[in-house]
Amino acid sequence: MTLKNRISLLVSLLFTVLFGLASTLIFILYANFRKEEFRDRLEIKALSNIKLLVNVKEVDSQLLKIIDQNSINQLYDEKTLIFDSNYKLIYSSIDDAKINWSVADLKYLKKHKTFFKQQGDYEVYGVFYDTNDKDFYALISATDNYGKRKLLYLRYLLIISYIFFTALCWIMTSFTVKKAMKPLGAFHQKIKKINENNLDTRVPLKSNKNEIDLIATEFNFMMDRIEVSYQKQKEFTAHASHELRTPLSRITSQIENKITGNEIDSSSKNFLNTVLTDVNQLTELIHSLLILSKLDNTKYENKEAHRLDEILFTAIEKLNKSFPDFVILFEIEENENLDAALEIRGNYKLLEIAISNILKNACVYSDNKQAKVKISCEGQNLIIAVSNTGKTLDEKEQENLFQPFMRGKNSDGTSGFGLGLRIVQRILTLHKATIVYSVPDKNTNLFQLIFNF
Numbered sequence: 001m002t003l004k005n006r007i008s009l010l011v012s013l014l015f016t017v018l019f020g021l022a023s024t025l026i027f028i029l030y031a032n033f034r035k036e037e038f039r040d041r042l043e044i045k046a047l048s049n050i051k052l053l054v055n056v057k058e059v060d061s062q063l064l065k066i067i068d069q070n071s072i073n074q075l076y077d078e079k080t081l082i083f084d085s086n087y088k089l090i091y092s093s094i095d096d097a098k099i100n101w102s103v104a105d106l107k108y109l110k111k112h113k114t115f116f117k118q119q120g121d122y123e124v125y126g127v128f129y130d131t132n133d134k135d136f137y138a139l140i141s142a143t144d145n146y147g148k149r150k151l152l153y154l155r156y157l158l159i160i161s162y163i164f165f166t167a168l169c170w171i172m173t174s175f176t177v178k179k180a181m182k183p184l185g186a187f188h189q190k191i192k193k194i195n196e197n198n199l200d201t202r203v204p205l206k207s208n209k210n211e212i213d214l215i216a217t218e219f220n221f222m223m224d225r226i227e228v229s230y231q232k233q234k235e236f237t238a239h240a241s242h243e244l245r246t247p248l249s250r251i252t253s254q255i256e257n258k259i260t261g262n263e264i265d266s267s268s269k270n271f272l273n274t275v276l277t278d279v280n281q282l283t284e285l286i287h288s289l290l291i292l293s294k295l296d297n298t299k300y301e302n303k304e305a306h307r308l309d310e311i312l313f314t315a316i317e318k319l320n321k322s323f324p325d326f327v328i329l330f331e332i333e334e335n336e337n338l339d340a341a342l343e344i345r346g347n348y349k350l351l352e353i354a355i356s357n358i359l360k361n362a363c364v365y366s367d368n369k370q371a372k373v374k375i376s377c378e379g380q381n382l383i384i385a386v387s388n389t390g391k392t393l394d395e396k397e398q399e400n401l402f403q404p405f406m407r408g409k410n411s412d413g414t415s416g417f418g419l420g421l422r423i424v425q426r427i428l429t430l431h432k433a434t435i436v437y438s439v440p441d442k443n444t445n446l447f448q449l450i451f452n453f
Contacts, residue, residue, distance in 0.1 A: 004181045011177070012170045019166060023158040027151075034151055035123075038144040039116050042125035046138040049080055050129045053091065053136065077122065078142040085135035099124060099141045106137045183212045191219065195429075199227040241290035248283045252276065291353065291423055305343045306351065308384065308451070309375065315356040316373075319363065326363045326371070333376035341382040341453040342375075346431040354427040355384070357420040358435075358447055362388040365445065384449040392439045401437055424449075 001009075079099050082091040087106050100119060108115060109128040116125050122141045129136040187203055194201050202223060203216040255276045259269050309332070316328055332338070344351070362371035366388040374385045393401065402425040421435075428435050433451045440446050 004177055004185075007181075008170075008174045008177045011173045012166075015169045015173070016166050019162060019169075023162050027155060027158055030154055031151055034144065034147040038123060038142075038147055039125060042116075042123070042140050042142065043114070043127060045078070046080070046125060046127045046140045047129065049082060049091070049140075050127075050136045050138050053082060054129075054131055054134075078140065079122075080141075081139040083137040083139075087137070099139050101139055105139070109137050110135070183210075187212060187216055187219075194223070199223065199230055238290060241286045244286050245283065245290075248279060248286065252279050252283065255279065304348070305345050306348045307342050308344050308351070308355075308382065309342050311348065311351050312355055312373070312375075312384065315352055315359055318356060319359050322360075323363050323369075326366075326369050328359070329370065329372045331372070331374045333374065335377040337377050337453075338375070338382075341377050341451070344382075344431065344451055344453070350427045350430065354424045354449070357424050358386050358449065361420055361447070362386050362445070365390045367391075367443075380452055382451040382453055384451075385446060386449075387440075387444060387446040389443050390445060392443060392445055393437070398437060402435070 078093065080091070080093040081089060081099055081101065083106060084090050087103050099122075105115075105126065109126045112128075114125070114127050116123070118124075119141065122143055124139060124141045126137070126139045129138065183206075190201070190203050202220045205213050205216055205220075255272050258264065259272050259276070264272075316330075319326065319328075335341075359371065359373075363369070367390040371386060371388040374383075374387075376383050376385070402421050425435055428449065431451070433449060436448045436450065438446050438448070
C-alpha cells in the first residue's frame with residue numbers, strides 16, 4: 001500500500017471511529033435526558049394528585065371528577081393509583097391502562113421515598129408523600145410518545161449524518177491527501193526516469209520549504225556527487241582505454257612485421273599468431289570499453305536524419321569482409337509508411353555500431369553460417385528483426401542478457417567479452433529505441449530492434 005493510500009485510510013478510519021463514538025455519546029446522553037425529563041413530569045403529576053387529595057376532605061365522585069379534569073390530556077396512556085397509609089387504593093384514574101403493583105412496591109416506596117422503572121412500553125414512577133395526618137403512596141404510569149418520537153428522529157438523524165459525513169470524509173480525505181502528495185508523486189516520476197544517460201537531471205524546487213522540498217534538495221546534492229563520481233569513472237576509463245590503444249597498436253604492428261619476415265621459423269610464427277590474436281582481442285575489448293564510456297558524451301548528440309536501410313547495408317558489407325562465408329538473407333516488408341519510418345534522427349556512427357554488433361552476434365552464434373534480416377512496420381514502430389539458428393538462452397540468462405561481460409552457455413568455444421549487446425542497448429536507448437530477445441522456435445534466436453517514428 002502506498003503512503004498516500006495509507007494516510008487516507010488512517011485519517012478516514014480515525015474520523016469514522018471518532019464520529020461514530022460522538023454520535024453514540026450524543027444519543028445516549030439525550031436518551032438519559034429524555035428519561036429524566038419524563039420522570040420529572042410524572043413526579044409533578046403524582047404530587048399534584050396527592051396534594052389534591054390532601055386538600056379535599058372527602059373522597060367522592062366530585063373529587064374523582066376534579067382529579068380527572070386535572071390530569072386529562074397531560075400524558076399519553078396515563079394511569080394513576082393513590083393509596084393511603086394502610087395500602088388501600090383510594091383513587092384510580094378512569095382510563096383502561098394498568099399498573100402492575102404489589103404491597104412490596106409500596107413498602108419500598110416508604111423506605112426509599114421514590115422509584116422509577118420500566119414496565120414494558122410504560123414507565124412507572126412511584127412517590128411516598130408524608131403529611132401530618134396521613135401517608136399517601138402514588139403510582140403513575142405513562143408512555144412518553146413525544147419524547148420517544150424525538151429520540152427516534154435523533155437516531156435516524158445521527159445514522160444518516162454518520163453515513164453521509166463519513167462517506168464525504170473518505171472522499172475529501174482521499175482528494176486532499178492526493179493533492180497534498182502530488183509533489184511527492186511528481187518527485188517519484190522524476191527520479192524514476194534517471195539513469196546512467198541523464199545523471200544531470202535534477203528535481204525542481206519550490207519556494208515553500210516543506211518536507212518534500214527538503215528531500216528534493218538533499219536528493220539533488222546526492223545526484224551532484226554521483227554525477228561527479230560517475231564522470232570521473234568514465235573519464236578514467238576513456239583515458240585508460242585511449243592510452244592503452246597506442247602501445248597495443250605498436251605491439252600489433254611489430255608482431256605483424258615479425259610474422260611477415262623470413263628470419264623466424266614456423267613454430268615461432270604460430271606462437272606470434274596466437275599472441276597477435278590475443279592482442280587483437282584485447283584491442284577489441286578496449287575499443288568496446290571506450291565506446292561504452294563515451295556513449296552519453298555530447299559529441300554523440302547528432303540529430304541528423306539517416307536511412308536505416310543504408311546503415312544496415314553498410315554494416316552487412318563490412319561484416320562480409322570479416323566473415324566472407326557468412327550469408328545474410330535480407331527481406332523488406334512492403335508498407336506505405338516504410339519510407340518515412342526508415343528515416344531515423346540520430347548518430348550514424350553509433351547506429352552502424354549497434355547494427356554491426358547484432359549482425360556479428362548472429363554470425364558468431366549461428367550453426368549454419370546464415371542469418372535472416374527483416375525490416376517491417378507495426379503501427380508507429382519500425383522493426384529490424386535479426387534471427388539465426390543455434391543454441392538459445394534459458395530464462396535466467398535472458399534476464400541478464402544485456403548486462404556487461406555477460407555470456408550465455410551458447411558462447412562456449414567462441415571468442416568475445418560480453419560487451420556487444422550492452423553497447424547495442426545503450427546506443428538504442430540514446431535513440432529512444434529498444435532491443436528485445438526471444439526464442440520463437442526451437443533453436444532459433446531472434447533479436448528485434450524497435451524504433452519509434
